[in-house]
């Protein structure tokens with residue numbers, strides 16, 4: 001919006017899934033640089049092409065960041081139609097709406113499009129091979145975006161946590177207060193990623209016309225077990241009251257959990273496109289975690 005003589009008009013950016021964990025961070029962080037409008041399922045259900053096209057056409061953003069998704073990975077295994085309707089068709093609908101007003105699009109995708117069998121971090125040019133309905137439906141969304149649009153960013157991220165969402169960090173802290181023993185899987189590796197850091201980096205990526213697929217996560221990697229141990233360790237240092245909790249964290253194998261959806265053993269995403277494009281990598285996941293645990297100050 002124009003603010004006066006000499007001041008630049010901010011680029012209009014629409015964000016879907018604005019009530020979600022990442023959506024909230026995007027609305028907050030990008031609001032500093034862009035004219036942001038966040039929409040939720042109450043504004044338009046993305047599975048309804050006419051409804052989402054109507055809202056996007058009315059707001060007429062220059063760019064849409066599509067963060068809405070059906071993210072309950074295990075539920076997707078039994079709600080297969082819903083998973084594809086939201087993650088694949090819903091994404092296609094957002095892309096068609098963008099095409100209608102000549103807007104570019106950011107689609108948020110996932111590490112779960114990979115099968116995790118690679119013995120080094122995945123780069124953007126590695127072939128996808130999802131193990132789950134969630135992963136496959138998100139990959140179908142990627143394909144639709146590429147079929148419908150020429151100006152898009154597909155941003156694959158992983159292991160998100162942040163304010164306003166049910167996430168692993170909060171779960172571990174809450175359980176550490178009440179349970180004597182926490183069993184956490186030690187045979188899946190990834191890069192825990194703070195939504196605020198990701199939102200900032202997305203803001204940077206969309207300021208350039210370098211379209212394509214990007215892996216964006218905090219740096220470094222760990223297993224869920226190592227992540228849980230670090231969450232408790234940092235919490236103990238920050239808040240003495242945790243000293244009274246005697247939780248022991250025990251490593252287990254994924255097979256012991258018997259969850260409906262298979263997860264990749266190696267979820268580590270090398271942020272290779274950022275490297276190639278000369279864009280700085282995000283800080284180490286432990287630093288980001290410390291920020292989140294000190295009331296989310298980044």
Ligand SMILES: NC(=O)c1ccc[n+]([C@@H]2O[C@H](COP(=O)([O-])OP(=O)(O)OC[C@H]3O[C@@H](n4cnc5c(N)ncnc54)[C@H](OP(=O)(O)O)[C@@H]3O)[C@@H](O)[C@H]2O)c1
Pocket residue numbers: 016017018019020021022023040041044045046047066067068069070071086090108109110111138157158159160161165
């Ligand atoms: N969380 C992770 O670890 C992770 C990792 C990698 C990639 N991602 C991707 O990152 C993005 C954001 O994830 P998140 O964790 O922030 O998800 P989230 O908290 O579950 O937010 C998703 C939002 O989408 C909305 N939504 C669901 N179905 C919809 C529909 N039919 N129409 C409109 N809105 C709908 C949800 O609304 P309701 O709450 O009302 O259902 C929710 O507000 C997703 O694309 C996800 O696949 C997440």
